[in-house]
Amino acid sequence: MNELHFGDNLDVLRAMPAESVDLIYLDPPFNSNANYNVLYGTKHGGASKAQSHAFEDTWTWGIDAQRALDETAARHFEAGALLDAFQKVFAGSDMMAYLAMMAVRLIEMRRVLKPTGSLYLHCDPTASHYLKLILDAIFTVRNYRNEIIWRRTSAHANASQRAAAVHDVIFLYGKSDRVVWNQIYTPYRPEYVAEHFVHKDPDGRLFRRSDLVNPAVRPNLRYDYHASNGRVYKPHSNGWKVSLEVMRQLDRENRLFFPAKDDARLRKKIYLDESPGVAASDVWDDLPPIHASSQERLGYPTQKPESLLERIVSASSNKGDVVLDPFCGCGTAIHAAEQLGRKxxxxxxxxLAIHVIEERLVKAFGYRIKGSYTLYGRPEDAEDAKALAARDWLEFQKWAVFTLDGLPKDRPGADGGIDGIIRYHQLGKDRASRAIVSVKGGLNVGVDAIHKLKSVVKREEAEIGVLVCVNPPTGPMLREAASEGETGPSTRRVPRIQIVTIEQLFHPAPVLLPGMVDPPEVLSAPVSPAKRGRKRVEGQTEMLFPIEGTAEAQKRKSNRPIRSVDIEVTRSAYTRKTK
Structure with a gap:
């Protein structure tokens, strides 16, 4: 059974049994101090102003980083010593936090990897040189296999004062010297074909000639060969590459090339249509990034092409093997594993990642895929939801909005009393109606929360206001909400202000709407061109468009299928306020 986990990968990794995974691919945030947003599409196509912050690629020194540093030192002597050395240079910095948080996870990844397994770490030059030292310490230098260079973009917009940054780095390490390796090939370039496949059979098949001389001295392969053309060919002093039986088989299949000159050597035909190509090098420039018009494109900021992950999965695993992606993002590694018959x-x-992955799997493999994996970490009841609220309020807030079939409002700066929007249509109305969602988790939420929600609904010209509470509402809150009356057509009147508890979030219809629910199209607050800049980007964006200013270390999440597909990088001096 396949598994999809929502949560901290360190917790999940520690719960996994040792030596249970055949291949690990990880594409963690690159510590490039950049923020990324996914734009949601409108009902009629095109970009929407409504958006959900995908994640913040920022690692900040704090108690979690210090704990990771201490745990690394306790678990792995060499890695701990290396981080101690880094501390002398990077003490208390974001880079030190990033390295400590990565080291403690890489230790667990090596533990769950089988002796025949491999690990691919995808990064960029921001921290690749430091990460390689950590990998050397944890996996040992002798298990280093490759530093693969992937050309991720052809854009040269950042080349005004330096060479254009167009590549990512992928480090390949094995758990031992017994790793699985299925040789990968790249297609011949046209100029190579024109230069080498210059011979043609009567049936038109192109071929090149290959030497049949053994590279080593093999006395047992020295024999005179009586060919089907009536001539006898003498062996080289080293002997032939193949046995007499194989030579005869090649002759019967018309795979021997008979030279015109008597003193020339017998050769083997290598047909173009049977050739796998050139054994892949450690420079991968034949796998283009995902362009804006690509059908593969999901709108996830750092999405990698399926061809890249299919190459990795094919090279270092076999059918039925288990592939682990601990930073699975929009699920390209999972998609490739499923496509190639891996667990x-x-x-x-x-x-956001979990929901995008689920929708992606259904789109690619049909609804039957739902029964092939188990989802862990999503709240299953009110107690789970309360635990999520206590652990990560912003995660709970987004989960609550998505559970109501809404879309979170997630922008730098104050939320203006809006945590989400539910968009729906009513018969007879051309424009969509909206419900404002406000999520409150404090123990002392009272009537003031209702007053504020009513003012936001009026300001936004919305029809309904929904207040989500962790604790049951008080009597005064219920009376104040009821005083606002009802809205909707005569056939379906619903309260203007509605209060939803955690328990009610698990009911079939926690919010009463006078129409059909539809994904939100716009949040009403306009965006000033002077404060926001939008760039269309292709492929990876980490180094190309970092956000200036500070950013909090928490990652923003969401859990609803997205329609559209524009990436927006927001430049802002604001920092997000937490509740």
């Missing part, structure tokens, strides 16, 4: 485990800390 898989995906972990991500954002609801």
């Amino acid at each position: 898989w485990i995906g972990i991500d800390v954002t609801y």
Whole structure:
């Protein structure tokens, strides 16, 4: 059974049995101090102003980073010593936090990897050189296999004062010297074909000639060969590459090339249509990024092409093997594993990632895929939801909005009393109606929360206001909400202000709407061009468009299928306020 986990990958990794995974691919945030947003599409196509913050690619020094540093030192002597050395240079910095948080996770990844397994770590030059030292310490230098260079973009917009940054780095390490390796090939370039496949059979098949001389001295392969053309060919002093039986088989299949000159050597035909191509090098420039018009594109900021992950999965695993992606993002590694007949485990800390992956799997493989994996970490009852609220309020807030079939409002700065929007249509109305969602978790939520919600509904010209409470509402809150009356057509009148408890979030219809629910199209607050800049980007965006200013270390999450597909990088000096 395949597994999809919502939560901290360190917790999930520690719960996994040792030596249970055949291949690990990880594409963690690159510590490039950039923020990324996913734009949601409108009902009629095109970009929407409504958006959900995908994640913040920022690691900040704090108690979690210090704990990771201490745990690394306790679990792994070499890695702990290396981080101690880094501390002398990076003490208290974001880079030190990033390295400590990665080291403690890489220790667990090596533990769950089988002796025949491999690990691919995808990063960029921001921290690749430090990460390689950590990998050397944890996996040992002798298990280093490759530093793969992937050309992720052809854009040269950042080349005004330096060479254009167009590549990512992928480190390949094995658990031992017994790793699975299925040789991968790349297609011949046209100029190579034109230069080498210059011979043609009567049936038109192109071929090149290959030497039949053994590279080593093999006395047992020295024999005179009486060919089907009536001539006798003498062996090289080293001997032939193949046995007499194989030579005869090649002759019967018309795979021997008979030279015109008597003193020339017998050769083997290598047909173009049977050739796998060139054995892949450690520079992968034949796998283009996902362009804006690509059908593969989901709108996830750092989405990698399926061809890249299919190559990795094919090279270092076999059918039925288990592939783990502990930073699974939009699920490209999971998609590739499923496509190639592997089992898989995906972990991500954002609801956006989990929901995008589920929708992606259904779109690619049909609804039957739902029964092939188990989802862990999503609240199953009120107690789970309360635990999520206590652990990560912003995660709970987004989960609550998505559970109501809404879309979170997630922008730098104050939320203006809006945590989400539910968009719906009513018969006879051309424009969509909206319900404002406000999520409150404090123990002392009272009538003031209702007053504020009523004012936001009026300001936004919305029809309904929904207040989500962790604790049951008080009597004064219920009376104040009821005083606002009802709205909707005569056939379906619903309260203007509605209060939903955690328990009610698990009911079939926690919010009463006078129409059909539909994904939100716009949040009403306009965005000033002077404060926001929008760039269309192709492929990876980490180094190309970092956000200036500070950012909190928490990652933003969401849990609703997205329609559209524009990436927006927001430049802002604001920092997000937590509740």
